[in-house]
Amino acid sequence: MAALTRRVPQGQLVTAGPVSHNRRARRPRTPKPVGPPRIVETLRKAIEWRRQLDAGEVPNQAAIARREGISRARVTQILGLLRLTPAIQDQVLVLMDSAHRTSIGEQALRPIAQLNDPESQIEPFTPALCAGRAWPFDPGHLDRAFVDEGRNR
Numbered sequence: 001m002a003a004l005t006r007r008v009p010q011g012q013l014v015t016a017g018p019v020s021h022n023r024r025a026r027r028p029r030t031p032k033p034v035g036p037p038r039i040v041e042t043l044r045k046a047i048e049w050r051r052q053l054d055a056g057e058v059p060n061q062a063a064i065a066r067r068e069g070i071s072r073a074r075v076t077q078i079l080g081l082l083r084l085t086p087a088i089q090d091q092v093l094v095l096m097d098s099a100h101r102t103s104i105g106e107q108a109l110r111p112i113a114q115l116n117d118p119e120s121q122i123e124p125f126t127p128a129l130c131a132g133r134a135w136p137f138d139p140g141h142l143d144r145a146f147v148d149e150g151r152n153r
Contacts (some may be wrong), residue, residue: 039070039097039105044093046078085118088125 058067061079065072084092092109104125112113115121 006149007128039092039109040095042078042106043081043089046081049075050082077106077110080113081106083113084109085121087118088112088121091125 049058049061049064052064053061058064061075062072065075068075082089088109092104109125111125112121115124
């Protein structure tokens with residue numbers, strides 16, 4: 001095997017790896033801006049898109065996908081969150097502004113939204129939401145009146 005050689009001007013140093021930098025000299029990271037959790041923004045977007053579809057402002061989900069620069073499948077996923085009971089939607093929409101991760105996200109809510117019975121949605125939602133205790137959860141808010149309201153929608 002032949003050795004690699006490279007001609008370098010005298011006085012110049014060539015290293016085989018990246019030059020290490022002093023970690024202390026790095027600038028401190030800027031803190032993340034405090035704002036509503038991503039799931040809140042996603043659910044608000046779903047509500048707005050449904051309003052636009054119902055009002056005829058956009059002809060179909062494909063038009064929303066083109067406008068937003070996302071796939072039609074992603075639009076369907078986001079609109080699928082509207083199948084959550086109104087009580088669960090209310091609890092998600094009141095999540096506090098936080099720089100920390102919330103205890104529940106879209107991936108946890110999607111399988112819950114697939115359940116047809118509003119009462120069966122609440123059972124997996126309560127432990128998933130309370131697990132992180134990132135915000136004050138009031139299980140009394142998910143009473144039968146809200147569940148029954150979901151059936152009437």
